[in-house]
Amino acid sequence: MMARQRRLLFFLITLCVLVILFIEYLNLQGTPSFTVAHYPGSLQMNCNIDAAWQTISSDTLSTITFGSEFVESSNDLLCTFKQMWNDEALCLLVTVHDDRIFKPTKIDSAYQWLNEWDTDNVTLFFRRKSTDGGGEIVQKRFICGVHGTEDATDDGTRYQLIIDADKYTLEIALPWSVLSIDPRKDPVYFDIQVTDHDKYEMPDVVASRETNLGLSNYSSDAWKSVDHYAKMILSVAEQ
Amino acid sequence: MKIRKKYLVIFALISIIFTLEIFFRTFTFEQLKVNAYPMIYEFDSLNYYRYKPNSTGLISKPSIQKTVVINNEGYYGPAFSKEKLAGKFRIIVVGTSNAGGIWLHGSKSFPIVLQEIFNRHSQNVEVITCAIDGINRNWETIKAIRSKIVQYAPDLILLEGNFPLNFDHRTRECYRGYLMEYSTDSRQTRQYCIDRIDALNTTLKPLTWLYDISYTMRAACKYVIDRPESFQGEYVEYARIYREKNxxxxxxxxxxxxxxEMKEIADLNLALTEQAIKLIFLNYHEPVFEDELRALSIPTITLDIPEADSLAHEHDAHFNASAHQLIAERLYLKLESFIPNKIKQL
Known part of the structure; x- marks a missing residue:
């Protein structure tokens, strides 16, 4: 009788532990982190900082959050990015290798039903510190074709999107004031999502995106929850 | 004393598990029941998938439990003859799930009720359902009218006003008790589905066994699946696949x-008119592109069915039996002007 009860107790505890471990496994997929180099100078927000980028190593946006079945090769979709910061702004250089670049000049009636997120685009997400101490999401989307030459957005963000035959490059300087973040005090959480749109040559037909790359191990909806964002580790400024 | 403590722990654990099981089985029995998807789909070179003619399948999901019987022509509904009987006025209802009624708990979809009303009024009208369920199939439906449905020689086609006209090259295939939906745009998508089903049938079998016997496990899975903003990842996907069987x-x-899309509809209407087939767009709730369709000489019927909870299943958004009854009654009145007098006077 006692032995049977012991076995039952062991079974129940094991069951509970397994359930707990399973639930924890779902949550403990790890938040990626990226070290961001400090730019030792005063960044002019004109995106003209090419020499500085050469000293920075790049990271690869390796997680396919949607549509891995549609990636044919690294020529089809591959993204690398670099980051730098100073007291004024966060700068990113995102390079997307894509053998078929969809570049509408604008999203208008010619592309009726086309969603912005279904284009070839780079979308940045940041967790902005809100006045009550919580976090809200800041989203910046840069669409091939629509966003092209260097420009200034309403909030002081500067960017340049250059399209070559088989790749496009986005250079962006995002003022910390836009994110309401003090880089020397506040943690910075972000996500980068890159979308590939290859099926665009059918007359009068608009196709959805094929593939989405992201930083987290979650789905392309990961941007909805700042819990899934990656953490930026801002390296300390050289004195 | 030590032994009594052990007994207490065992008793407490067993009590908690039993209480949870009793609670979930009593209050969430319907939401947590084991789902089944009907194994009635097969590849179709023209419309990507269709129902297997003369097949049967079981639907089991919250709010819906029934056996689905597919007729001789590969549609959910009563069997019908390809050849129209002389003197009959043949109406074919074309659309997706609501038109077909496959996701209705019960068998009285609105085309069937409409047939009963015509019969009650001794009108020589035949109502046939040619609907295939699925999302992003509005363009496939138009293609099916041209390629298949005209062969049944209808006098009138009632087409659900589903816009925009879209498609997704999606096929459906049944595999080891699951429904696979994959894109024919990529050869890898089918393998993606097979790999997941195979994993559920091998390495994940103990978890699926636990899911089957325990309502507590099912409730935990439902909690995780219903919160995609908090829980994501491969195992959540497996839980969803096992729950939905899809x-x-x-x-x-x-x-x-x-x-x-307007050009395609105009071309379709022209082709149908040449074959003396009347095309009517059917809207359950509000008119859609009514003026543009009128300009193409295509009438629309709008039934003003309220979007009320009482007209949908409790745990499924498809129309329930009350909605199908209401649609049939309103449709009968609206169709009056389209039925020739000689048919009505029989």
């Missing part, structure tokens, strides 16, 4: 521009 790969979907 695995879908990534899908590309396409949408015709409005200019193109």
């Amino acid at each position: 695995v879908a790969s990534a899908m590309l979907y396409y949408t015709l521009s409005h200019k193109r």
